Amino acid sequence: MDVDEIVRGLLNGNRRALARAITLVENDYPEGKDIMKRIFKKTGKAHVIGITGFPGVGKSTIVSKLTQEFRMRGKTVGIIAVDPGSPFSGGALLGDRLRMDGIDVNKRLWLDSGVFFRSMSSRGKAGGLSAKTGDVVRLMDAFGFNLVIVETVGAGQSEVDIIEVADTSIVVLMPETGDDIQINKAGILEIGDIYVVNKADLGGAEKTVKWLKSMLLLDDEAVRILEKMDHGSHNESVNDEILTDKLEKKAKDAIDRWIPPVIMTIADIGEGIKELADTIEKHREFMEKSGMLKKRRTVRVSRELLDLIMEDVKSRIINDTSLKFEEFVNRVVENEIDPHTAAEKIIEKLIFSKNSDTTL
């Protein structure tokens, strides 16, 4: 298949063409760029949903059930699983198998032409992750999927970057996922439009939901109260009252902004999935009406663009021998020159090397 055939195939619903295009983009083949340029006008329609959460919280099951639900609502779904991968173990491969087992609860999904699944490894590949994922989202978008779900393990900054700029970003947690501070530190409270407490049958779910709701809505003072709150002590009810007051006041102040809802699910048996799908649709509506959709897509494109530019500059620096990158590295290692001065000199060269090329 040449680029022409791939582009034509992709725009006409040929799944093999889509798969081929993704591979070309993922592996940085020049044809990938070509394809991206040519399908670009057909993009921008899909609703991009990001799902993240620590390993084991049940993201894949949620994605699977959510996909079934959206299929019943007549929507087609493209799924991208971003896998931290590992060159040693062939992580992406293992990941695929695992994820497929997870998603494969309903075998029909895999025979359904309204669903397309692809995993991407984030490790050991050249190229920026957010630009890559952005391109694969666009390919699925151009193919015509109504929804594109991007699933990542919510640990790395680059994965968080991806999810954060989805049209709708969903953070999946488990009941009592550790103490408050652990979750805070992971930055998880800042990135979600919707929070899911999965495995709600494990117990402790309501407490987690309550805590999450408070944290998502409260100011610093209230957070301090919450942190001091000795769970189970006789002071809890007093603190609860203070919190309830604060929550109500905040809720009044916040009618025209999106307060991230917290949804309990037991994805294994499909509980809470309908509510989650409803909330996703509601969020998309809010994003569109409020003008937030465009704002967020602007942030997303900024990151992608920077990512693309940085990759290009990086490869120039490593591959253009006239820049003497290696030599500078060695001189820094030998303590002959400090890294800041070395960096300045390389940047100067980077700009001047092109200079002399262009014979002004």
Place this chain on the structure above:
Amino acid sequence: MDVDEIVRGLLNGNRRALARAITLVENDYPEGKDIMKRIFKKTGKAHVIGITGFPGVGKSTIVSKLTQEFRMRGKTVGIIAVDPGSPFSGGALLGDRLRMDGIDVNKRLWLDSGVFFRSMSSRGKAGGLSAKTGDVVRLMDAFGFNLVIVETVGAGQSEVDIIEVADTSIVVLMPETGDDIQINKAGILEIGDIYVVNKADLGGAEKTVKWLKSMLLLDDEAVRILEKMDHGSHNESVNDEILTDKLEKKAKDAIDRWIPPVIMTIADIGEGIKELADTIEKHREFMEKSGMLKKRRTVRVSRELLDLIMEDVKSRIINDTSLKFEEFVNRVVENEIDPHTAAEKIIEKLIFSKNSDTTL
């Protein structure tokens, strides 16, 4: 304190000067660069140790006990805790408090002039993390600390990048930290020079150690056997034999390379810490004798240098209005131009803008 005073103070063991220098570097003040350039010749002597592992495995306690142990051996220790941070919760602040509680098992450490502790937040700060951390390591190195320990939460790629290029990198795990595949996927089996199974009193530690040792030494075929190995089934002993054979064979092939040792610790009560300190010293010796130290430092400097260059280029792109970055972003959002073409145009401008400046 001006730059002169800071540099002089730092090189003469003034801790306030060190603290000030770190702050300037961390916050990207121009004075920071100046200081780095001036102290550079005094660096390269410290042994840089990286410690990583998921939250809750006991990294901070290990760092604390290890520091005590090295102090008893007459070494001075600088500690850098890289915190994923969070603008919402002031994660770094909380992190500091928590870490100090953790390390503060022995209050004397904080009154000991042979120890210096500093935490860095990796989120919401401009500047590349590996360059930043590299600079802070150098400041501590120039100050004269024999050992510089960098502690990170082993989740993000940038944190892994840092640890991976320490002179000695240590990965801390807990017994039975989930299934094999989870660890693999995090890429953890590739980055350690020394593995620590902490909280060895929790049970399951020996199994984890055995599994780790095998995984660290084995080829793909053996890994497959291990994966199929039904723990507790009657086949285990047969598989064990196959593995033992393979391990012995591999060990013979690998006399002149470093096979990552796996050490059991109960850091809370100091168990295993002496052995860990011995192993760290042995590894440093190996790195020096084998020439690996220089090789690894070359990788470290390459990353730092790239990081510095990228940060500079990034800020040019964002701040130099003649490059029209924002305009290009908007045009991509409006579907008028695809991101690849936009990136190409900006790179062209980046190189030409300087061109016209320099009036060749």
